[in-house]
Amino acid sequence: MAAGFLPFLSGLFGWVYFICWSLSFYPQSILNFSRRSTSGTTVDFPLINCLGFSAYLASNFAFYYSPLIRAQYGARHHGLTPTVAFNDVTFAAHGLLLCLVTTSQYFFPRAWGFSPSIGTRPSRFILGIFVGCVAGVALVVFVVLGSPERSNYEGASSSWLWLDAVYAVSYVKLIVTLTKYTPQLIVNYRNQSTVGWSISQILLDFSGGILSISQQGIDSYLQGDWSGITGNPAKFYLGNVSMIYDLMFITQHYVLYRGAEGKAEETDSLLGSSTDEEARAA
Template identity: 75%
Template sequence: MGFLEVLSALFGVTYTAAWSVSFYPQPMLNFGRKSTSGTTVDFPLINCLGFTAYLVSNMAFYYSPLIRAQYAARYKGLTPTVQFNDIAFAAHGLLLSAVTASQYFYYRAWGFAPSPGNKPSRFILGIFFGCVVGVVAVLFIVLGSPERDSTHEAVSSWVWLDAIYAISYVKLIVTLIKYTPQVIVNHRNRSTKGWSILQILLDFSGGILSIAQLGVDSYLQHDWSGVTGNPVKFALGNVSMIYDLIFMIQHYVLYRGADGKPAECDSLLGADEERRID
């Protein structure tokens, strides 16, 4: 194994560790405060959908001979750049997102005080169900294609690879919007109180290393379609880091030391539209 192969493996292990550990600070902070105030369920809820899609697509790219063969036919004989650490990360992310979401939906079981942020916004619910409908529509198109199991027609016809791409794009869509509700909440509260900055710092570090690993892998294959053929992984690092920078500016510059408003607006709902907590 050459130096670059070792470097790629090291990047993979390190970014998986950084991203995996980043899931712990928020639920631990919520548990320590006995409250989810200052945050919203939108983030962990949509994360559950995103990591479910990411896990399914990664497993298909890694384990399915048919998907790998169709990928090779479409991308000049190359193999997917998905590695086992991507699968491990997706499974762990799904589990921790579900645990965090349970703190909002089952706050009484956790011994938490009720918070307006325990109810998902219409924006996130719309994205959630829109993604599900989109994937189902693509599955029906693929099922109706006579060449769906073909490797020779993978370039020009609808095949199972397209269904896997549709599922993987759910994670891409989720990544593009999942932090938006929390950015708005922090802006309305003029504070980042309740939102863990440690998870953001870990996520930022993981994003840099993820892009570095993808670049090394593509260089080793002497073809940058390793990036274009795996747009979700490439976008994960870039988009997440942009949001991370926004959160860092909010925490360390705009609202540094701020404790928030006396009555925090913990959800995307306006103050006159907040749902009553039973």
């Protein structure tokens, strides 16, 4: 009975976390639309999220659909298959679409009927992460192209394979997750408020993170090998890192700045105050 229940529970957790994480993309764009403004938030978060989910979609697609990548994964991990499920691919595609929609609210405010806002310029910090991630993946792809065994289905562990390029792409999502929340945390701190930043997306994200890790743990237990986690580190660490940041936002919203309406002059960017003043003067 337990053997039949755990696969069902894994599938249930997978779709529920898919729903939670998918719904988490809507509150911010809806809040922006209802306020007719993106003030109090920064474009850094949705912009770098576009890169992260592009990478997440590409790596999940490869792990789920590519016979070559699945064969090379199995050769390195005792004949097992990747723990990426169809709902992972669906979630990544949906997430990318919603990130593009939210980002458009910052870059094209007039099209949305929004009031002009300051936080429409990405910070150097986020631009650096963006360029660094793209350059890193390009470097790994270049190295793989120079490996004569790159398309080997046997997957020699000492050689550079296309699997390694897919891992490099998946790590982009992890790097993005490690950094994407930082600008908004700083903006909330400067404003001494979370006004404009939707807490609903954070609560949904936190719930999805717990269920995502739980599903991966169940799948690894059923396979009798924890390489289901070590073989797909992006998915595992993605859930853990997201939850840590979620707890920080929850603390800001419900404890540190509870009921705060923010400063009269809100800061919408990770850029210095002088930049904000120049933008206002312009």
